[in-house]
Amino acid sequence: MALEITAARPDPALLDLPWRIPLEEWPEDLLAALPRGISRHVVRFVRLSGRVLAVKEIKADIAQREYEMLRILNRMDMPCVEPFAVVSGRVAEDGTELDACLITVHLQFSLPYRALYSQSLRKGTATRLIDALAVLLVRLHLAGFWWGDVSLSNTLFRRDAGAFAAYLVDAETGELRPRLSDGQREHDLEIARVNIAGELMDLEAGGLLQEDRDPVEVSARIVSRYRELWDALTGSQLIADEERWRVDDRIRSLNALGFDVDELAITTDIDGTSIQIQPKVVDSGHHSRRLLRLTGLDVRENQARRLLNDLDAYTAGTGRQGEDETIVAHDWLTNVYEPVTRRVPRELVTKLEPAEVFHEVLEHRWYMAERAQHDIPIEDAIDDYVRSILPGKPDEQAVLGIDTQQLPVIAKSKGRG
Template identity: 65%
Template sequence: MTASLSITSATVDPALLDLPWHLPLDAWPNETIAALPKGISRHLVRFAHFGGYVVAVKETTAEMARGEYEMLRTLQRLMVPCVEPVAVISNRVDADGEPLRPVLVTRHLRFSLPYRALFSQTLRPDTATRLVDALAVLLVRLHIIGFFWGDVSLSNTLFRRDAGAFAAYLVDAETGKLYEGGLSNGQRENDLEIARVNIAGELLDLEAGGRVADELDPVRISDGIVHAYRSLWTELTGAESFSSAERWRINERVNRLNALGFDIEELAIRTDDAGTTVRIRPKVVDAGHHHRRLLRLTGLDAQENQARRLLNDLDSYRAMYGRPGADEEMIAHEWLVRVFEPVIRSIPAELKGKLEPAEMFHQLLEHRWFMAQEAGHDIPLAEAMSSYVNSVLRHRRDEATVISPPTEAITMPTTMVGQATGPISTLDDEGDWRSRV
């Protein structure tokens, strides 16, 4: 019954016609469905095989599907971490000609997981805190561009591992609205309160099911997003005044923001009539400072913290092996072909789906540091690689195609190349790196 379909898509892909649109979503055959973990949703959502990748298909109304599709496309153009919209399918009918609900199709974000799939048995406080911190960063980025989410929660977010932390991606934008003039303080506080209440409810739900550690306090963890958000918002947008004799503080502010992973496109600088006081305020702040530098130097596309870690290793390589007169791009290419690429090529084929390459490299550096501390001397990279693959990587679940936990649906409203440096870390019960310092 594909003749009656109405397909809205930015790209023409004939594979869209191969999916069983004449069937209700809950009746799609098993050979079409991809068994991936799914968070709580007010709508029926299923994952399906689509060409060479996986898509998420959500049943909703035609108006909401079109609105969310356009909003996700806008957020992508604004470089906000979110899922990629593929199509809106409407005018669906079954074999008897009865109408079926329209759907929104989005591309599944590889190596991402809903928060409930990021732990195996019980959620630890440090893991929950890192999830909330990642969500706070995402919320700040959204508010900077004038986006009011309206339904901030862990359930509406996907998480990717990012060098010991997490990177958060927006999944559900159906309640969101973009304001060209920016958000008022009241709108931002409203979104923040929604986040606090929703996170507390989600963690209390896990607690009731016996799926959090005894020492985890859902209310304290949920309150943490308020502190994390306000601290980052103040750092990124707050005005700062100082004596004109302390102009070095302008560079200090820029460097501080760069260290947080943000770039400044413009600074508003004012001096008083006497020229004794300087007042600065970042005008436009863009995230991804380390990501962009790594991409420019090496072509590697990594999360922000992963990029920071790889750049640390690259900078250390340049300090040890760089030749006088060699520019940064030349050394970066040398590091790429002599260090990073050989490491990734040495990963056995059956283990390549465990983690993203940049995350594997980060974990290798962590593992090498731990080995060096235990042995009391530097460990060759090849030796560390063999140990990491056999003692750590082989025992991880495959996060590119992770199967558990089961789908849920409810109805509801820098380490140097030649020298070990950095924190000591090991894997915890949830498969996350935890600092042992």
């Protein structure tokens, strides 16, 4: 049998690896010492051409199928490992046929759940891992992917500002469909609940589980967390034309659940306005970079997210989702952001920086609309904010923007006192 390599961009260095030797017998000098999770198959990490690759020994047809599935999921921007190649047609020195190998790119800074528990982690780690897995499962299900073997073992985790981000690492049982039925989603959930309970029991038996609760009770969180997220992300909402403030309310709810809004589609029918929101989990600093690219505004991350939420709502509310976003952003900057920030009287401009003023005006308008139960024009909100709220604010520019040349003078006056 001839050795066959399937890869989008084949690396000639693959031919230098000892494919005629069973994977579990590969020499140590080829291997990268990285923590491995529990797997039904032999898995090894190797360094090749400046990268670290995970090699899994598996039947040829399953390896090819998983390789293609991972390629599709990567094109869909799903959180999963990147497929690199499939090597089949392996034959040992004695003529024995060997299983094929699926090769994936090692996900940097990621760890299997058991490796995380080998470290000193604070209590609540299990619930945070389950929360991350619930987010991953919701994203996969929204894309039409049925996993079929949901577990902590088949997931890699990256630290994410005190929480964790989860990535699919094993897709051999998965199926991709145009849309999953409720029964298929519930089946995945039940598989997840049972598998996670067993994995946590295993940790408990080894004295590694920090949770004070029963592992079965902790594992049930995957069901409640998943349903909470699914309902928030897929539930339809009808609003009247004068209740556009509810769009902001929906975005706030999603942000509180840990999702950022990537697309906001608003369609009007005879019964009112239907809101459909497509979530996307984004990386740190995404919002400030996106806002700077679109508008030239250089603000902090939370401010940027708030401004972008308003920009997205403006885009959808004006029916311009299909237009070039830089053009729409310029119009939003000219017609919404700048008129609001310029409305601040000269004697009050030192109170807050413009981006924070705009954020607070949006907050103020939302509270006004919630009390009134109808939309409030942003012109009315800024006028009321300037009249009733802003004058009571301290002069932050005066506090934060002290001229350093004045410091010696301040020091001398204190000394004389």
